[in-house]
Amino acid sequence: MQLHPGHKVGLTGANGAGKSSIFAMLRGEVHPEKGDLEMPAGWVVAHVAQETPALAMPAIEFVLDGDAELREIEAGLVAAEANHQGELIAELHQRLTDIGGYSAKARAAELLNGLGFNQAALQQAVSTFSGGWRVRLNLARALMCRSDLLLLDEPTNHLDLDAVIWLESWLQSYRGTLLLISHDRDFLDAIVNHIAHIEQQTLTLYRGGYSDFERQRAEKLALQQAMFEKQQRKVAHLHSYIDRFRVQATKARQAQSRIKALERMEMISAAHVDSQFSFEFRAPVAAPDPLLVLDGMSVGYNHAALIGNIELAIRPGERIGLLGKNGAGKTTLIKLLAHELEPLSGKRVEGKDLNIGYFAQHQLEQLRPDESPLQHMMKLDPLTREQEHLNYLGGFDFKGDMARSPCANFSGGEKSRLALALLIWTRPNLLLLDEPTNHLDLEMRHALTLALQDFEGGVILVSHDRALLRATCDQFILVADGKATQFDGDLEDYSQWLNAQRLKEKQASQIVAADKPNKNDRAQNKAERQARIAERRPLLKELEQIERNMAHWQVDKKVCDERLNDGELYTTSDKTALQQLLKTQAELANRLEAAEERWLELHERLEAMPALD
Numbered sequence: 263m264q265l266h267p268g269h270k271v272g273l274t275g276a277n278g279a280g281k282s283s284i285f286a287m288l289r290g291e292v293h294p295e296k297g298d299l300e301m302p303a304g305w306v307v308a309h310v311a312q313e314t315p316a317l318a319m320p321a322i323e324f325v326l327d328g329d330a331e332l333r334e335i336e337a338g339l340v341a342a343e344a345n346h347q348g349e350l351i352a353e354l355h356q357r358l359t360d361i362g363g364y365s366a367k368a369r370a371a372e373l374l375n376g377l378g379f380n381q382a383a384l385q386q387a388v389s390t391f392s393g394g395w396r397v398r399l400n401l402a403r404a405l406m407c408r409s410d411l412l413l414l415d416e417p418t419n420h421l422d423l424d425a426v427i428w429l430e431s432w433l434q435s436y437r438g439t440l441l442l443i444s445h446d447r448d449f450l451d452a453i454v455n456h457i458a459h460i461e462q463q464t465l466t467l468y469r470g471g472y473s474d475f476e477r478q479r480a481e482k483l484a485l486q487q488a489m490f491e492k493q494q495r496k497v498a499h500l501h502s503y504i505d506r507f508r509v510q511a512t513k514a515r516q517a518q519s520r521i522k523a524l525e526r527m528e529m530i531s532a533a534h535v536d537s538q539f540s541f542e543f544r545a546p547v548a549a550p551d552p553l554l555v556l557d558g559m560s561v562g563y564n565h566a567a568l569i570g571n572i573e574l575a576i577r578p579g580e581r582i583g584l585l586g587k588n589g590a591g592k593t594t595l596i597k598l599l600a601h602e603l604e605p606l607s608g609k610r611v612e613g614k615d616l617n618i619g620y621f622a623q624h625q626l627e628q629l630r631p632d633e634s635p636l637q638h639m640m641k642l643d644p645l646t647r648e649q650e651h652l653n654y655l656g657g658f659d660f661k662g663d664m665a666r667s668p669c670a671n672f673s674g675g676e677k678s679r680l681a682l683a684l685l686i687w688t689r690p691n692l693l694l695l696d697e698p699t700n701h702l703d704l705e706m707r708h709a710l711t712l713a714l715q716d717f718e719g720g721v722i723l724v725s726h727d728r729a730l731l732r733a734t735c736d737q738f739i740l741v742a743d744g745k746a747t748q749f750d751g752d753l754e755d756y757s758q759w760l761n762a763q764r765l766k767e768k769q770a771s772q773i774v775a776a777d778k779p780n781k782n783d784r785a786q787n788k789a790e791r792q793a794r795i796a797e798r799r800p801l802l803k804e805l806e807q808i809e810r811n812m813a814h815w816q817v818d819k820k821v822c823d824e825r826l827n828d829g830e831l832y833t834t835s836d837k838t839a840l841q842q843l844l845k846t847q848a849e850l851a852n853r854l855e856a857a858e859e860r861w862l863e864l865h866e867r868l869e870a871m872p873a874l875d
Contacts, residue, residue: 263458263467267410270433270440272450272472275460277675277703281443284465285309285413288441301411308409310417314396316389321379324388324399325370328406332363352800355793361408364793373402376428377421378588394420405432412436415443419700423726424587424760445704447472448728502716541657541683541709543717546691549578550613553692553720554599559608561591561598567606568594572746574739576692581714581721583731585749585756586741587763592724595746596622596696599722619690621698626677631670635660635680638669642684658683659706674701682710691719699727728753798871805864812857819850 265271273281286292287299289309308328317324327333335358342350358364374384377398383391388399397420404412414433418426426449433440433453441458444450450457450472457468457475468475555575562568569591576582576599584592597603600620630638639651655665658679669680678701685693693714699707707730714721714734725731732753740749740756749756822843825831831840 270454271456272454273443273458279460305410307411308404308407309413310404311400318387320385322384325402328403351796378425411439422588426726544689548615552577553613555611557609560606576720581735583735583738584724590741617690618692619685620694622696625681634666636665693721696724822847
């Protein structure tokens, strides 16, 4: 495989195919056992670190450390200023200007803001952040590096939807070469122009986005008629789902969005006909209508409401996606629905035989590490035969010895699959899913999407996977400004809403900054003025030296000219003195001419520099 500068490549393949091993090879952590890896020697390679030390330094300084050259220049400036090395100071300030060093802190703040950190968090110590937020800090640090090659392994796993949309925009404008591992097809489609797919220990490069790759791969698989018929049965599930709500005028926009998703999935679903995952939700025992009603509820922490006056009625067959910026309260609302948080006020009415199935990341921690998937199933339902449990687990790719192996050493994706399998077996009639696709690969996400479309109960979903939201949800609730209200639009409308919110926040911060210049601004202005002084100093020094030289040379040339006006020089037989004077005159004229050109050049450079305030 050969990649060129500026390529943006999605690296795909089943779990365990070797994607992370390729990244380790490109970072120099493992070496090829055969063949050659060639990369430009001067390339700067950036990647997201797996660990974050518990440092006392502020978050923004930790992110700035990602630009190694910036930190090197800053350290050099401190040493040069201590030693009063004027010319070196000027040179370092010029290098700082060349790499955009004076705006580095603003760029770091923008990265952190885009990834969900508020203004107060910028000065917060790294050690005070939780694990998920430290992952975001590592991501910001990798993006801060002015790299030639950027390696990103599942960068959206710990992000919410607004941060995913921001990161997508940032990567679209990234000028280097990008190699990206992701199980989010919308994210891949928006960014990459090639797919490198690993299958049967072979790496193949495809041109185009992820959908283009799936279509090309589907063309090969569709030749197998039996598998193609299986594909058609899956597409029929999509049609039945669309038919349930497309006639409702109140959901016309969402219906159109779902129909587009159907058209797309009809083209690509053949690429998944050989998937190792095959399951469906068991029909709920009961279907009360409504399932759950919240009337005038408020919820929050420490007696302070985060969301107030919630009015929500959930009915069977409804699929509702929760939208909102990080920290607005989406997970808090899910916990309220799951009865894990008590309301501060309001009324809750549950339908008879309501059976809630709640999936959140902490569900993985409740798995018993010393027990196998089969043992988990037997404890959940001891009356069902062992073979029936094994058949069911096989649909989640727990086959053979794996179904009987302790889950202590399972990957995050395998644990998520087991937690989902246990949840689905309980036959819930209301599903509450908080980021269910974290750690799931593309095949499992596809299988989950199909199963949710055929689910008869109600669904409340929080996810950063837009393909899942678009193909599953027929309405959205926006959690923002302390309220949870119906959002009249689709995911494209939500993206526009986010951009408008960011613009308002930026304008507001600019107004505050203009009204209240802070110490950092004054310090930065002082530093920039000192940099301009340092930059001008060697030029002024050279000008002074040129003017002194020119004054001496002009005197010498005048003496030389006067002597050459003496007629006797031309009548004597010995021409040595005449030749020497002519040579000296020519040398002085050349020196003066060169000096005048340099003098004009220096003045032009000084005039082009910013004025000293």
